[in-house]
Amino acid sequence: xxxxxxxxxxxxxxxxxxxxxxxxxxxxxxxxxxxxxxxxxxxxxxxxxxxxxxxxxxxxxxxxxxxxxxxxxxxxxxxxxxxxxxxxxxxxxxxxxxxxxxxxxxxxxxxxxxxxxxxxxxxxxxxxxxxxxxxxxxxxxxxxxxxxxxxxxxxxxxxxxxxxxxxxxxxxxxxxxxxxxxxxxxxxxxxxxxxxxxxxxxxxxxxxxxxxxxxxxxxxxxxxxxxxxxxxxxxxxxxxxxxxxxxxxxxxxxxxxxxxxxxxxxxxxxxxxxxxxxxxxxxxxxxxxxxxxxxxxxxxxxxxxxxxxxxxxxxxxxxxxxxxxxxxxxxxxxxxxxxxxxxxxxxxxxxxxxxxxxxxxxxxxxxxxxxxxxxxxxxxxxxxxxxxxxxxxxxxxxxxxxxxxxxxxxxxxxxxxxxxxxxxxxxxxxxxxxxxxxxxxxxxxxxxxxxxxxxxxxxxxxxxxxxxxxxxxxxxxxxxxxxxxxxxxxxxxxxxxxxxxxx
Amino acid sequence: xxxxxxxxxxxxxxxxxxxxxxxxxxxxxxxxxxxxxxxxxxxxxxxxxxxxxxxxxxxxxxxxxxxxxxxxxxxxxxxxxxxxxxxxxxxxxxxxxxxxxxxxxxxxxxx
Numbered sequence: 001x002x003x004x005x006x007x008x009x010x011x012x013x014x015x016x017x018x019x020x021x022x023x024x025x026x027x028x029x030x031x032x033x034x035x036x037x038x039x040x041x042x043x044x045x046x047x048x049x050x051x052x053x054x055x056x057x058x059x060x061x062x063x064x065x066x067x068x069x070x071x072x073x074x075x076x077x078x079x080x081x082x083x084x085x086x087x088x089x090x091x092x093x094x095x096x097x098x099x100x101x102x103x104x105x106x107x108x109x110x111x112x113x114x115x116x117x118x119x120x121x122x123x124x125x126x127x128x129x130x131x132x133x134x135x136x137x138x139x140x141x142x143x144x145x146x147x148x149x150x151x152x153x154x155x156x157x158x159x160x161x162x163x164x165x166x167x168x169x170x171x172x173x174x175x176x177x178x179x180x181x182x183x184x185x186x187x188x189x190x191x192x193x194x195x196x197x198x199x200x201x202x203x204x205x206x207x208x209x210x211x212x213x214x215x216x217x218x219x220x221x222x223x224x225x226x227x228x229x230x231x232x233x234x235x236x237x238x239x240x241x242x243x244x245x246x247x248x249x250x251x252x253x254x255x256x257x258x259x260x261x262x263x264x265x266x267x268x269x270x271x272x273x274x275x276x277x278x279x280x281x282x283x284x285x286x287x288x289x290x291x292x293x294x295x296x297x298x299x300x301x302x303x304x305x306x307x308x309x310x311x312x313x314x315x316x317x318x319x320x321x322x323x324x325x326x327x328x329x330x331x332x333x334x335x336x337x338x339x340x341x342x343x344x345x346x347x348x349x350x351x352x353x354x355x356x357x358x359x360x361x362x363x364x365x366x367x368x369x370x371x372x373x374x375x376x377x378x379x380x381x382x383x384x385x386x387x388x389x390x391x392x393x394x395x396x397x398x399x400x401x402x403x404x405x406x407x408x409x410x411x412x413x414x415x416x417x418x419x420x421x422x423x424x425x426x427x428x429x430x431x432x433x434x435x436x437x438x439x440x441x442x443x444x445x446x447x448x449x450x451x452x453x454x455x456x457x458x459x460x461x462x463x464x465x466x467x468x469x470x471x472x473x474x475x476x477x478x479x480x481x482x483x484x485x486x487x488x489x490x491x492x493x494x495x496x497x498x499x500x501x502x503x
Numbered sequence: 504x505x506x507x508x509x510x511x512x513x514x515x516x517x518x519x520x521x522x523x524x525x526x527x528x529x530x531x532x533x534x535x536x537x538x539x540x541x542x543x544x545x546x547x548x549x550x551x552x553x554x555x556x557x558x559x560x561x562x563x564x565x566x567x568x569x570x571x572x573x574x575x576x577x578x579x580x581x582x583x584x585x586x587x588x589x590x591x592x593x594x595x596x597x598x599x600x601x602x603x604x605x606x607x608x609x610x611x612x613x614x
Contacts, residue, residue, distance in 0.1 A: 130575060137582045144589055148596070156597035160528060160606055163590045167535050168523065170586070174542040174579055181572065182549035 002051060005060040005075045007044045008083050008121035011037060016114035024108070031098050034110035038091045041117065045084040052080035053478070057485070057495040059127060067127075067496040068188035074127035076492055077482045078332070082124040082255055085336060086248050089343055090117055092460045096347050097241040099453025100354065105150040105239070112149070115142035116245065123252050127496065129180065129187040132256065133173050136221070140166050143249060146242045147234060158237035165230040169220040176213035183207045190496035193263045193489060196271060204271035211265050215257070215276060222253025223313050224280075225287040231310055232294065236302030240350020243302070244343035247309065251339050254316050258328060262486045263493075267323050280321035281408070285415045288314030292419035295426035300359040301349045304430050308345060308385045311423060312338035315387075318412060319400040327403040329483035333476050334396035337384070337468055341393060344461035345381035348374060351458070352434060355448045361433045366443035368434075370450065375435040377458050382427035384465050387420050392468040399476060508548050515541035528594040528604040532587065539583035546576050 015037040023029040052058075057076035059067065094113065096102075103109035119139025126132050144166075148159040181187055183206050184195045196207065216227065223231040231250070235243045257280070267274045291311025298304035316338060319331035353359055355368035368374060380391070387393035397416060404412050468475060485491055515537050522534025550569030558570035598604050 130578070134578065134582070137586070141586065141589060144593065148593060151596070151600070153597075153600045156593065156600050157606075159593050160590070160597045163586075163593050164523070164531050164535065164606065167583075167586055167590060168538070170582075171535070171538045171542050175545060178542070178546040178549040178572075178575075181546075181575075182551075 001060055001064075002058055002075070003060075004044060004047055004051065005058065005073050005125065006062075008041060008048070008087075008125065009073075009118055011041055011044065012114040012118035012121070016111045016118065019111040019114065020108060027104060030110040031103065034114060035091075035094060035098070037114060038087070038094050038117070041121075042084075042087040042091055045080070045087040048075060049080045049084045051075070052077045056491045059495040059497065067498055068186050068191040071131050072127040072188065072190075072496055073122075073125045074190075074492065074495055075125060076495070077478075077485060078255075078259070079124045081332070081336075081479075081482065082251075083121050085251075085339055086117065086120050086124070088464060089248050089339060089461075090245065092457045092464075093241045093244045093343065093347070095460070096244070096350075096454050096457035099451050099455075099457060100241070100350070102150070102239050102241050108145070109149055112142045112145040113245075116146060118142075120248060120252060124255060127189050129177055129189060129192065129260075133170070133177060136173065136252075137170060139249065139252070140170070143242075143246065146245070147238045149239050149242060155237045155239075158233045162230055162234040165220070169217055172213060172220075173217040176210050176217055179206060179210035179213060183210065188496065188498075189260070189263055190493040191498055193493055194498065196264050197269055199271050201270050207271055208275065211261075211272060211276060212279070214260060215279060218253045218256045218260070219283065220253070222250050222257065222317065223287070223310055224253075224283050224317055225290055225314075226283075228287060228290065228310050228313075232303050232306040235306035235309060235346070236300060240346055240353065243305075243350075244346040247339050247342040247346065250309065250313055251316075251335055254313065254320060254331075254335060257317070257320055258331065258486070261320075262323065262328065263489055266487070266489065274323075277321050277323050280317060281412075284314050284317035284321055285412065286314075287311070288318060288415055288419045290314075292422035292426070295423050296429070298426070298430070299361060301352055301361060301430070301434070302359060304361070304426070305342070305345045305349045308423065308427075309338075309342045311419060312342055312385060314419075315397065315400065315416065318416065319403065322404050324403065325480065325483040325487045327400070328486060329476065329480040330396065330399035330403040332479040332482060333392075333399055333472075336475070337392040337396045337465065340461050340464045340468070341381060341384035341391075344377070344458055344465070345385055347454070347458045347461065348378045348381050351451075351454065352378070355446070356434075361430055364441055365438055366441045367438040367445045369445045369448035371435060371438075371445065373455065375431070377455075377462065378431055378434070380462055380465075382431060386423040386427055388424060390469065391465055392472060395469065395472050395476075504552055504554070508544060508552060512541050512545050512548070515544070526605065526607045528598060528606060531606060532590055532594060535590065536583075536587055539579070539587070543576050543579055543583075546572055546579060 060073040062071045119135050122135035144163050220227040265272045291307050294307025319327050356365050384391045384393045387397040519534040519537035522530040550572030553568040556566050556568040557564045558568050
């Protein structure tokens with residue numbers, strides 16, 4: 001067994017309690033150890049990425065209990081890519097949090113941050129549905145702490161809504177899992193895939209209910225309409241770096257949909273057929289429309305970017321709903337792109353907010369300090385998120401449109417293209433209100449610390465976007481092979497060694 | 504027994520959802536607790552209902568009940584307990600900061 005597979009879970013899980021127990025009074029020590037942990041996570045994820053791209057999917061049997069009796073972690077290429085994305089994003093966001101001093105504004109930022117990483121990496125790696133629930137809870141409980149980091153009236157009130165909404169989501173997840181268990185008698189993903197495929201159509205009414213419940217749970221995580229209400233308030237009120245890290249949390253919902261609905265309920269399943277794709281596609285298109293209109297009408301910087309995030313989830317789910325290798329591959333490319341773009345834009349919004357008296361877009365304020373650089377970064381982020389050339393958002397949308405040719409194409413293409421235009425207009429309006437109209441006040445910008453490290457972090461995310469654009473050919477080819485592997489399903493199922501006698 | 508368990512789950516869920524829709528922190532927290540009770544009973548029932556059967560190995564037993572759902576319920580109870588504690592603390596903080604226990608956005612916080 002390759003023991004590196006569990007390292008992305010164990011490393012933060014060990015580090016976080018150490019930070020709480022031994023370094024709680026020393027911020028410098030916390031920063032050093034937490035940063036070292038995140039850099040180590042980047043290294044481990046690199047090792048896993050190399051290992052997964054050369055080997056077939058590999059299972060890690062916890063306690064050496066054979067599947068489906070024990071819990072397994074499964075490392076396939078999709079999981080490796082997601083863990084690597086998380087590690088890169090986490091490193092940049094953490095540099096930003098240290099550079100701007102966000103981690104100083106409340107207690108235990110770094111410990112919660114590590115627990116959050118543990119939950120996210122675990123959710124990507126696990127091969128067991130109940131274990132997925134547990135890791136969801138780990139990442140959620142850490143996110144509750146991070147969300148209200150720094151305190152304040154608006155943040156705490158949004159925090160209560162966020163916690164309550166997600167607790168309801170967790171309850172629904174448990175209902176879904178129990179329903180699946182009562183029908184299939186297992187919660188191991190690979191075992192479920194085999195049993196569901198073998199189930200005769202007449203017995204699967206309850207299974208379909210369970211599938212829809214699961215889809216709702218993942219839609220809550222992924223902020224799909226009509227479950228997107230928690231996102232704008234939460235992301236706008238959360239501290240900037242936390243909102244940027246949360247960019248990958250919505251992607252956990254998308255990842256879960258890709259994983260579960262390609263592995264267990266693929267369109268060729270006799271019991272369910274194309275049922276889930278038919279549910280997902282309209283919801284995704286409406287999400288896209290609502291996100292774009294939100295960008296156009298947003299009154300504050302935070303909500304502007306939050307609605308941009310909703311629109312990107314809509315685009316992503318539109319591609320996911322295709323359930324073909326080509327569309328899944330496009331979805332994965334857009335997933336990588338939109339995570340980086342959303343995070344970069346949240347960080348830029350935070351840079352503006354720290355230098356501007358008000359988050360209200362329409363309120364006239366003097367220009368912000370270091371305006372040129374911030375405006376340029378905002379411009380790059382907005383181009384990326386709206387999907388304009390030359391950055392990878394354009395390529396991602398192009399791949400998605402290309403993959404979704406066929407019946408219903410007019411509606412999909414129309415929605416994606418019109419919403420892109422709306423987002424361009426919305427971001428242009430916001431940018432000119434923030435950076436051009438400010439010069440009408442004739443006031444000098446208030447001086448502000450240069451925050452070199454923070455700019456380095458945002459620059460790192462932008463560099464990631466540029467790298468994704470430049471290397472789009474090889475990356476999309478690699479993602480295409482991941483999508484093929486997902487559609488084929490057998491390598492993943494075989495890695496669990498279900499038929500082998502107990503060792 | 505099935506009728507009893509099913510109606511208990513249904514009643515708990517209905518009461519929980521009603522309380523959550525009150526949109527004030529205390530009823531919402533109690534409603535979430537009721538929902539988690541409902542789901543715990545539901546998970547328990549998903550392993551089929553059996554009376555007087557042991558879940559683990561026994562030389563005298565005539566049959567077994569499903570031990571896995573009991574383990575799942577235990578995990579779910581622990582997690583929901585922790586989550587309830589978290590939401591109580593967050594809600595308390597929000598109440599002390601804002602001076603109101605309303606959860607829906609009625610002021611600038613939700614704009």
